[in-house]
Amino acid sequence: MAAEPDTSLHYRILKLIEERPQISQRELSRELGLSLGKVNYCLRAFAQRGLVKVRNFRRADNKRAYAYYLTPAGIQNQVLVGETRYYLAGD
Numbered sequence: 001m002a003a004e005p006d007t008s009l010h011y012r013i014l015k016l017i018e019e020r021p022q023i024s025q026r027e028l029s030r031e032l033g034l035s036l037g038k039v040n041y042c043l044r045a046f047a048q049r050g051l052v053k054v055r056n057f058r059r060a061d062n063k064r065a066y067a068y069y070l071t072p073a074g075i076q077n078q079v080l081v082g083e084t085r086y087y088l089a090g091d
Contacts, residue, residue: 009034013042014077017052017068024066043068051077 012032016023025043029036046052051074055067 010042010046010077013039013046014051014070014074017074018070021067021069023068046074050074 009032013028016028016031025036025039028034028043029039032039043052043054047054050071053069053071055069
């Protein structure tokens with residue numbers, strides 16, 4: 001039996017990316033209290049599903065620096081997850 005996806009975690013990651021596209025995986029890891037590997041796994045899965053677009057800074061000194069942008073599908077997913085959370089909370 002497959003594990004249920006953690007929609008709360010997905011929502012929090014997408015929300016942080018929306019607010020700060022240049023946030024690093026390490027910063028996401030610290031803010032969410034997750035391992036760096038878990039954050040990397042989630043971001044790769046989001047990119048494969050078309051929810052996030054990943055771009056590196058070509059002109060930056062640090063070529064490993066990336067920016068994460070929500071795609072239209074990512075924004076729609078975030079809204080749907082947010083509405084579900086709101087409905088389940090009974091607010």
